[in-house]
Amino acid sequence: MLIKRVSIEQFGKLKKQTFEFQDGINVIQGDNEAGKSTLQTYILSMFYGARTSRKFNLDIRRKYVPYHENHSFGTMEITLENQNLLVERKISGKRKEDLFRIYDRDTFEQAPYSENLGKDLLDVELEEFIKTLYISQNGTKFLNEKDEGLSTKLTNLLESGDEEVSFTKAMITLDKEMKLIKGGRKNGKLDRIYQELSKLHLNLEQSKSMQKRISEMHSVLTELEEEEAEIQKKKEEIRILKDRIHLYEVKNEFLRIRRNLQELKAIKKQKSTSFSLPEDEELKEIREKERKLRDLTEDLMLLEDELKGLKRRKIEVDLRLEPFSGYEEIGREAILTMVRLQGEELLLEEKLKYFRTDSTLNRNLLERREELSSLLKHYEKHLNGLKSRKPFLMIASFAILLTAFVVQALTDNHWAAAGIGGGSLMFFLLRGFLEKKRIAYHLRQVDSIEDAIRSMSAELQMNPDEVIRSKRIIDKMPRDKERLQLVRRQEEVELYKNRVFQLTNAKTVEDLLKGEEEYRHLLDEEKEIGKEILKTEKEILTRSERKENLFAAYKAHITEIGFREEEHDPYSFPDLLDLEIMRLQDLSNKESGLNYALKGLIGDREEQEVEQELDAMESLGITEDLDLKVLEARERDLSDRLEKIQEKSSELRLVMKEMNFMEPLQIEDAILSLQEEEKMLKRRYEVLELTRSLMKDSYEKLRKEFTGKLNEKVTAIYREITGKERTVKVSEMFSMNYQESGMLWEDTFLSHGSMEQLYLSLRIAMADLIYAGRKVPLILDEAFSSYDEERLHKTLHYLMKCTDRFQIFIFTCHKREVEMLKENAHIHIIQ
Known part of the structure; x- marks a missing residue:
């Protein structure tokens, strides 16, 4: 995005003025009270409207609507993605009278942006813009409070690449859901479930008690109905017996017939089978299929055991590989580099030994x-x-x-x-x-x-001869400039070696080579095991398919004979068929003998008719000869008993009809549903607790990682604009310490100008992180008043290199910035 032109109709003290800006650096120079601050505020208002900020003493509506006027008005032309947009904004005494419009200058089509244009284009609110892209005199340092907005935005960028993916929002969402499950005042879902379960358990006890009572009454009623049916049956039997008194004369003969009939019935019942018994050849075929299935099953078990062993071996190799994860990260090239650096390090040491304080060489000779x-x-x-x-x-x-x-x-x-x-x-x-x-x-x-x-x-x-002989040593000795290069190279070599040793847990190059050889050996072993696992899995899959096909054919065959999966074992089914064949042969022999004996007893009479007569005699308990009077007396007793039973049954049915209650099964179903919901909620609560803990730990870790990344960027910028070798440490509240001469110092030990340069480095580093990939405006208002000539020159030189990602606006009342940038910037002089 580029700001091309600003046209001010009236805004504060500025009226009917137009400012043309270019890509790169724009210097706006003017005396005090010439309108530089008003122009800066105008640019802010075009992005954010009449926003107020007590923290930054910003109240556009009150300060910049001209006296005796009811509004301020102006336009700003920007270039965004090959599109020329014109922004018009009117700020009145009342917000409802404000006006905002943005449209394409070429097509006059309305652009899809809101009044909060800065948020839409730059993804930051007003205060975040001021803290990153608006740098004023003595304003580069952050306020003392922790800037949660910028810190969270930067950490979100580091974590997910999306500054709107908010850790805080996620934690609030988790806390809300956890509160819904477990309320602080026992008003959560779990508490309501516990209350409902207590009521249901009470209702269940009552329902079971009533059901038990009804069950007892049902049992009594069933007994009465059975007794009633028995009496009716006995009355019918007495009626029949009264017609067949002659049966008593042949009772003994009938008893023998009964025994034969019962035995014959038992044999017929035993002969009944659910199987369609196969022939011998078919039975042999079934047995052959069953044998092949057993062999395949055993082979598969052996292969699966072998696969488990291979997977255990792979896990062991993976565990042994874990300590070597650093070798994978650094690669083979780093190992070769370490071997080469070992020789280089010895050469550096040899060259630098002349500069040591303990060197035997005459110090005067060195000088x-x-x-x-x-x-x-x-x-x-x-x-x-x-x-x-x-x-x-x-x-x-x-x-x-x-x-x-x-x-x-x-x-x-x-x-x-x-x-x-x-x-x-x-x-x-x-x-x-x-x-x-x-x-x-x-x-x-x-x-x-x-x-x-x-x-x-x-x-x-020294001896003159020693002086003459020292020529060769002197020629070999490196000069001071070369010494600095050698020391810097020695530090780079040491830093590289320490990083490689830290990643690989090695202490020497020999350890490193030995570890790398073991790492390669483990990789080869892991690869070989992986091939064996794939081969075994493929063999298991092939044999499993053969087994499934054979089992399907075998099962279809035995199902036709009578196999039932819920009743029989498919592998022992052939043995069951053999036993069934043997049993049926034995029963057939017994049946033939009984049929022959029974035919001699009952002659031509129907077997069913004879059984009915025998049942009647047995049910009445006839053990001696009875006459007609005895049968009639028994019939009267049965009628009296029947009347009493029917009366009692009617009373029980009436009581049962008046009883009304919920079935225990329904209550138990409701309890089970609530208990299942309780388990789900508890599991969900545990997951939410764990998620919250992990998110918190991960967030803290990412904040530390972000701080390290920011430290590196600030250190690099500060080194470039000052030429000082200082390692900067940024705290969470964006205060800073720096490391120099092996010690950590607070920023208060710096001069005012150095501190300004340190915090300018922080501002630019944060802007790089927040607005990466987008070109944004960077406003500097008298930001260099404490800079000396050399550091100002270096700072401006660095800013020229930043024009690929910033459109820079430098507001100043001095002329030295103009002189230094007259060949490399667009200059505006405000009169």
């Missing part, structure tokens, strides 16, 4: 090494000059003479060839003289340098 190095270099040069050059001079003479011959041959110029030849001869004759002159010169220089070396040796309290 004067540049002077001594130059002196020894000249000494070595002149010593080399003492070496004989006669062979060289002779070769040079011959070269010149050869040149004369070449010139003569090519140009046929005798004078030139003669001149060159003469010169060659002269040089040859004078070579001894020239050689002596050169050696004499180098001897003088060597003597002079040796005098200087002896003088310096006395000053350094």
Whole structure:
């Protein structure tokens, strides 16, 4: 988003003024009371309207509606996602008379944004905007209270990438649901369930008592009905017997018939079977299928045991891999880097040993090494000059003479060839003289340098020979600038090694290599076990499918014969068929003998007719001969008993009809439902408690992670705008400490300017985190009044690099910002 133009019709002291802004840095310079603060407030009002904030002493409606006017009005043109939008806002003395409109300048279509435009475009409220994007003089430091809005927003961004996913809202939701389950005043769902259960248990006891009474009455009524039926039956039997007195004459014969009939009936009942017995061949086929099923079942059990063993082995390998999780994170390349760094570290140590306080090298020699190095270099040069050059001079003479011959041959110029030849001869004759002159010169220089070396040796309290021999050591010694680079590289190497050792729990490179080898071995073992598990699972699946298909065919076969899954075991069903066949054969033999004997007793009479007569005799308990009078007397007694039974039955039915109650089963169902609901609510409450605890722990952890991330960003920005190596620590209340020289200091130990720069770094770091990925305006109002020239230059240089994510507005009454930025910013002068 970019602010392109601001047109003010009337707002405070500004009237009918237009300000053009550009991408990058915009400097607004003017004297005190020229209207810079009014312009800043106007930009705020275009985003947030006539909002008030006591914390920041902001009351737009009261302060910026012009005197003798009833409203302020103006427009602002912004560019958003290749769309030119025009914002119009009128602020009146009363809120209901305010006006807000935003539309596309090209199409005049209304844009879908509310009056709270800053919240819609930047996702922050007014105070959060002021705390991050509005930086005033002495206002970079946060207020003393904990800024829960910014802290929560930043932590939410770190946790989920969405600053609106609020931990606080989630905790409130959890607390509300937990309160609904367990109310503080026993008005929760669980308390209502307990009350309802108490009532239902009381009703259940009453219902069971009444049901028991009714059950007893039912039992009595059933007994009466059975007795009534028995009496009716006996009366009917007496009537029949009165017609068949002659049966008593053949009682003994009938008793023998009865025994035979009963035995025959028992045999027929025993012969009845639910099976359709198979032939021998079919039975063999059934047994073969059953055997194959048993074999497959045993194979599957062995394979499943093998699979369990493999999975246990994989779990063991996974547990052994857990301590090596750091090796997976750093990768193979880091191991190779550690081996290379070991050699580099030794080389760094060797180079830096000259700078140690315990070094055996003369400290004075170190301090004067540049002077001594130059002196020894000249000494070595002149010593080399003492070496004989006669062979060289002779070769040079011959070269010149050869040149004369070449010139003569090519140009046929005798004078030139003669001149060159003469010169060659002269040089040859004078070579001894020239050689002596050169050696004499180098001897003088060597003597002079040796005098200087002896003088310096006395000053350094060293033997001159030791000084001369120290040249090689001095040449190897790194310079101060190189020493800083070496120290920095040594720190980087140590930091990298510590990180790798911390992740892998190794103490040396040898431990690291040994651990990496064991880690690779465990990975290979885990991979091999995984292949075996997949192979075994595939084999189990194949055999399970074969078993299911065979079992389905086997079950279909035996079901046709009479197999019932709820009554029989499919694997023992063939044995059951064998026993059934043997039993039926035995019963058939017994039945044939009884049929033959019974035929001799009853002759041609129907078996059913004979059974009825025998039942009548037995029910009446006839054990001796009776006459007709005895039967009539018994019939009268039965009638009297029947009348009394019917009268008592009527009374019981009347009482049962008048009893009204809820069935215990219905009450028990209601109790079970409530108990199930109670269990669900308790489980839900436990889950909510655990969730609340885990969320709280996770939130605290994320806040700490966010603080670390913010510390790194603030430290980097502060280092760039000050050039100071200080590690910054930001607290939850956005106060700051810094680490320097191995100690932690409060920000109050800093100068006013350094503290301003520290908190400016914090503001920019927070803005980077909150508005990442979006271009937003950054307003600085006299933010550099406490800065010296050097730090102001570094700060402005850093801000120029921030223009890819901020449109920067610098309001100042000074001219130095204008001078420094005149080539890199858009300048506005307010008169």
